[in-house]
Amino acid sequence: MTHKFRLAVSAMAIVAGAAAGGAAAQESSDPIKLTLHDWTGQLITTQIMGSVLQKAGYAVEYVQADYLAQFAGLETGDLHLAMEMWETTGRDAMDVATATGKVVNLGPTGLKAKEEWWYPAYMVEQCPGLPDWKALMEPACAEAFATAETAPKGRYLGGPVTWGGFDEERIEALDLPFEVIHAGTDAALFAELESAIQRKAPVLLWIYAPHWAPAKYEGDWVAFPEYTPECYSDPAWGINPDMAYDCGKPFGEIWKVAWAGMAEKWPGAEKAAKAFTIDNTEMGAMITEVDLNGQTVDAVVADWMTKNEARWSGWIN
Template sequence: MKSIGLGIALTALAGAVQAADMGAVDEPIKLAINEWTGQHVTTHVAGEMLEAAGYKVEYVTAGMMNQFQALADGDIHATLEIWSSNVSDEYAKKISEGTVVEIGDLGLNAREGIAYPAHVADLCPGLPAWEALRDCAQVFATAETIPMGRLVDYPADWGTPGADRMTGFDLPIKAVPAGSEGALIAELRASTERKSPLLIVFWQPHWAMSAYDLKFVDLPVGNEDCFNDPAWGPNPNAVNDCDFAPSRIFKASWSGFAEKWPAAYEILSNYQLSVDAQQPMMGKIDVDGGSVEDVVAAWMAENEASWRPVVDAATK
């Protein structure tokens, strides 16, 4: 289902939320900045809302996988775009301990998977069916992987979903981690310009999905049986022989956040962002060269009716 806009999602909530105490307005609220542009957009929109409410905000660079200890310790106060498909065991541990708390879904309609630029279908007949990869794996081979094909996986800090699938389907393809989101984009750009073969782990929302005409490989629907029972799926000897689980994207905070900044907690709990809002901002940053700060500030100015009711409901 397509995500609804920020204002539509939250105006209804705004009337039901009573104004909360502002709390420690003299102390900055520290928001985690992870490794991808969409998360930067998400976080800066939230930060601008907090500043509009009267809070001080600091942005703290933190790896997606290793941010949860800092969150539990109160060194970071909130992280606003956690993808369920590659969340770490450390997160579950902190939730269980009660040192980190979830503060609601973000509202993005997301998908992850094994993808390829549309022109690659001509180089590997049979796509998007995953079985085609078994027959044309060598099309994707490089000097570092030959005789196996190459899959460009997520950066190592994001987990190994691509490698997990190649093992699960027993495909003669080696997953090679990208160095960063920028490295993933560089691969897509080069493949599109040269019409060269490329298999890559990618996600939406992302401006590159349309810019490079990306298609997802058709894999069996991901579910818990696939991830835990080798007998499930086309490979009876392995788990992960299916697509990514449908991604839930959510927010979390330090357990002491609500007590220290009650109104800010209300704002972040009710904050949502739609694909229709986030994806164009990503394009203005990564394609047009705008800064996160300038692009988000412009969006905030043009869409005040969407986010202002959430701030007002928590503070007035």
């Protein structure tokens, strides 16, 4: 869910828009504040949107924000637009925020989200019941994923704690002999994956798509009991009658959300944000350019803007 440190612009810097024209000339000249998080795809999505808004004549400010805690700022209008709220991990927080009437869902980005526990294919030899989650309950399987830090429990490398995801709750509800160790950053998460695969070392970790990793490496996601909303909200649902989260993570859309006041203050910008769409193939290719091929987010976004001018022009006209 990175290369925020590669951003050529300061996350808090106001970026001047292009010469004001069209709808933007009649709207507020205050900067539209877009939130930045800590994974490459979100930085790309956000900078594309910011670049499009600049072309329409708006001033844009990029603000580093916590993925879930950002809703407090969106509710007050201190933040204005968040380009990636994942159905897989952020739906609950999004629903709470939109229920206040102060935050609005601007619709899907076009990206389809999957986030789940993932293992490289060579680990099936040591845990032959995979991808069935019940295989993880076997002591020999847990030991295969164990480290000196977690033994005799297996080690699950989760994403940064700000991503949410209920992994600790899932382990407890399903009585899995595993311990969650959180990666500090997105970059650290995937650096450990690459290191483990080069050594064919045991690794079980949070992988998400769209991303280059599940395309580059042979492996699979653990098949947990299928998610339903009741799994998260009703402890009586599912395998464990006393605890929620006894299932896998939801799959689905990646949403755009905004401060409700954006429609009145910058109606043209809100219209453009609603029109924004991109797909997993495009995003996967851009993430690969940044994470694997050493390009900056700025360069990748600039290239996309050049190649897709006819497309994004339609969002602002």
